[in-house]
Amino acid sequence: MxxxxxxxxxxxxxxxxxxxxxxxxxxxxxxxxxxxxxxxxxxxxxxxxxxxxxxxxxxxxxxxxxxxxxRLGTTYLDVHELRARALVWTDDLARSSGESVHLGVLHLQGVLIVHHVFRPDDSRQVLEIGAMQPLHSTALGKVLSAYDPVAHSEVLEGERKAFTERTVCTLDDFEGVLDITRARGYAADVEETWEGVASIAAPIHDRRRMPVGAVGITGAVERLCREGELRPELIAAVRDCARAVSRDLGAVRF
Amino acid sequence: MxxxxxxxxxxxxxxxxxxxxxxxxxxxxxxxxxxxxxxxxxxxxxxxxxxxxxxxxxxxxxxxxxxxxxRLGTTYLDVHELRARALVWTDDLARSSGESVHLGVLHLQGVLIVHHVFRPDDSRQVLEIGAMQPLHSTALGKVLSAYDPVAHSEVLEGERKAFTERTVCTLDDFEGVLDITRARGYAADVEETWEGVASIAAPIHDRRRMPVGAVGITGAVERLCREGELRPELIAAVRDCARAVSRDLGAVRF
DNA sequence: GGTAGGTGTTCGACAATGTCGACCGATGGA
DNA sequence: TCCATCGGTCGACATTGTCGAACACCTACC
Structure with a gap:
């Protein structure tokens, strides 16, 4: 059997x-x-x-x-170690950056959103917990592809669809993006998935230095970029958040 | 087989x-x-x-x-007819009442929350979509018990636990509550489930007049009540919302 | 109004399938 | 170091799920 x-x-x-x-x-x-x-x-x-x-x-x-x-799906969230540790830090990130925050983990051939903090204003927003994002075009997906070997092989085998004209689809170019991501320690998505939308994400590691997820902010490209460049203070805020969650995970034993 | x-x-x-x-x-x-x-x-x-x-x-x-x-649980939400129709109306209810809004359906021996609109202020709130509420003590649960025969038999068979000293537990008293609910067309919960918290709910019917769910607001008892009575304008707002969703459901054929 | 084609559902025979309990190597607490 | 317990594996057995035809029901269309 x-x-x-x-x-x-x-x-x-x-x-x-x-x-x-x-x-x-x-x-x-x-x-x-x-x-x-x-x-x-x-x-x-x-x-x-x-x-x-x-x-x-x-x-x-x-x-x-x-x-x-x-019912069972939300129970999964309650049990989720990474999500529980990240709750408070993602709240802080949303407040300091003024943008919506997403926490994602690798699932099948994509990024599963396990936590979502709304942008702190009164605009109407739809909750994206439980939704999937592509690996090859989003900041969260690139981070996971760069650091998690399983995600890497998934993204190489899967189809890389062009959502906008800026989406990186060819194998060589995409590997270059992953190299840059590993070198800088974060990934970005400037209108590669949705027109007018940019995002920044950084990896979260557990106590064994294994990548377990990614956290990032998403918002209008006009707010995240200035003079064609991502705003450095936002990059720093995202990386600080990812480091804080990693430290939180590393300190705990169960 | x-x-x-x-x-x-x-x-x-x-x-x-x-x-x-x-x-x-x-x-x-x-x-x-x-x-x-x-x-x-x-x-x-x-x-x-x-x-x-x-x-x-x-x-x-x-x-x-x-x-x-x-992933599948959130897909269930996407397919949910009642939830889709209610989205815009519950937003309006939250704005007009200033309280958080819950949309619930009968599931097993309780109320499953399928939609939740945060109270429109900057306080930190936890999302309750996918959570369960008891049938016998919450406003949503009472509405379902009063109008849905299946919910009625479930609540009679199940144990009615006393969460606070105001919880109605005995069979006769509870049936009286359901009679009042049917007569008035809405239900309330004033500190019967959580200390200091009150809620008001009204039933949603489909085009065949069958009860399919309930919508209600929840908030601090000091805000929902005035001089020991539920504020009439809040009751009216909840019932208007429930009627609007019912009308929305009744108009559509699929 | 009757028919034709569609639906979801039931039934019984067959054998493929999942179940059981003993066994194995690894782990960790005493 | 020993013993208890963990998760995982294997093969024989018969229980169990599978298959395909037949069923009742409904809708829509001649």
């Missing part, structure tokens, strides 16, 4: 299918997408539904993700 | 166990807690780990919840 449990893998694939594509999917769609018999797919869905991982629309009979996932 | 898939039920029980109890659990603890052989538990955990639902601490070998749950 060295292999993995088949029914569980299929159930996970169903959840990913429901989460990735359309809002709601019918049983036949799901079964054919995964290459399963309808009866088999139904059995798995029925169990997932009873456990709360999947809900079924009474009217149409279609399936969608269930509330239990939200 | 009228029964559910055994390995899936066991995997779900593991996730609930990991989410509910201690931060991290060892293989033997998990196996004995669920009454499984170690080998069986290991096979399930290995698959869950590969799918990202569970992570293993390298140093101690213990297991905890995985990042994929967070």
């Amino acid at each position: 060295a292999r993995n449990i088949q029914s569980l893998e299929r159930a996970a694939a169903m959840l990913r299918l429901l989460g990735g594509g359309e809002r709601r999917l019918g049983l036949s769609d799901i079964a054919s997408s995964l290459g399963l018999a309808k009866g088999t797919a139904h059995g798995i869905l029925r169990t997932l539904q009873q456990e709360g991982f999947v809900e079924q629309d009474d009217a149409s009979g279609r399936y969608q993700l269930g509330a239990e996932l939200l | 009228a029964r559910n898939i055994q390995s899936l039920e066991r995997a779900a029980a593991m996730l609930r166990l990991l989410g509910g109890g201690e931060r991290r659990l060892g293989l033997s603890d998990i196996a004995s807690s669920l009454g499984l052989a170690k080998g069986t538990a290991h096979g399930i955990l290995r698959t869950l780990q590969q799918e990202g639902f569970v992570e293993q601490d390298d140093a101690s070998g213990r297991y905890q919840l995985g990042a994929e749950l967070l």
Whole structure:
């Protein structure tokens, strides 16, 4: 039994299918997408539904993700060591920089946002906790790609899509960006992912000097840059925050 | 095959166990807690780990919840019809009332918070999306118990714990509270769950007049009450918001 | 109004599948 | 150093999940 449990893998694939594509999917769609018999797919869905991982629309009979996932997902945040240590430091960074702060970790082929502090003004902002960002174009992603070998191989294997005309896509250029990132100790994204938006990020290490995540600020390019250059005081603030969280992680044993 | 898939039920029980109890659990603890052989538990955990639902601490070998749950949980929010319709109305409610706004739906034996708008000031607040609230003591919970038959039976069967000395616990008294709630069309919680905190909530109905959730405000009892009574303008604001969301839901067909 | 094609669901037979318990090497506390 | 306990592995067994056909139901379209 060295292999993995088949029914569980299929159930996970169903959840990913429901989460990735359309809002709601019918049983036949799901079964054919995964290459399963309808009866088999139904059995798995029925169990997932009873456990709360999947809900079924009474009217149409279609399936969608269930509330239990939200409950467990936030429980994951509560347990998250890095996030707990970073809470207070990211608050300070948001206040001192005046920009929104993101804390990200490597997950699959991207950066999973595990904490998000709103920009300290009254503008309407959407919470991005739980969202994914690409590895090759964002500041958080570049930092992880530069310091985490797993992230590095993921970003090399994956497709590097051009979101704007400034996105670095070719392999050589991107490796150069990572070299610069390692040399400077931080990474930047000036309109490489979203038009008009820039970000700065620095790596967080644990007590064994292993990279465990990245923290950074994101905001309008006009605010983060001055005369075409990133404002040095913002870079310093981000790096100070990353160092503070790293120190916090290194001091604790569990 | 009228029964559910055994390995899936066991995997779900593991996730609930990991989410509910201690931060991290060892293989033997998990196996004995669920009454499984170690080998069986290991096979399930290995698959869950590969799918990202569970992570293993390298140093101690213990297991905890995985990042994929967070990603799928937020995807659930994106798909959530009620939440999407309510976003703009809850923002307005927070601004007009000056208090934090919660949107909740029935899940298991409690209220699952699916949206949370911070009180519009600069105080530090923690996000409560994904958290659970009790049915019998909070305004959101009372509204759901009064209007949703499923919630009603859940709250009758479950234990009604006394969080403060004002919590209504006995069956007769609680049924009286629900009668009043139905008669007035809203529910309140004045220091029945947390000392010094009050809340007001009203039900949201879909186009078939079925209750699908509740919306409410929460804040210091000194602000929500005046001369021992809930401020009428706040009650009106909450009910207006609930009606607006209900109308929004009723108008749309999908 | 009836039919045709779609849905989600149930059922029974089969064998592939997951389960069990003993065993292994590593770890760490006494 | 020893012993207890940890997580992980392996192979035999039969329980368990899988498959495909048939079912009831609904919608939409001739």
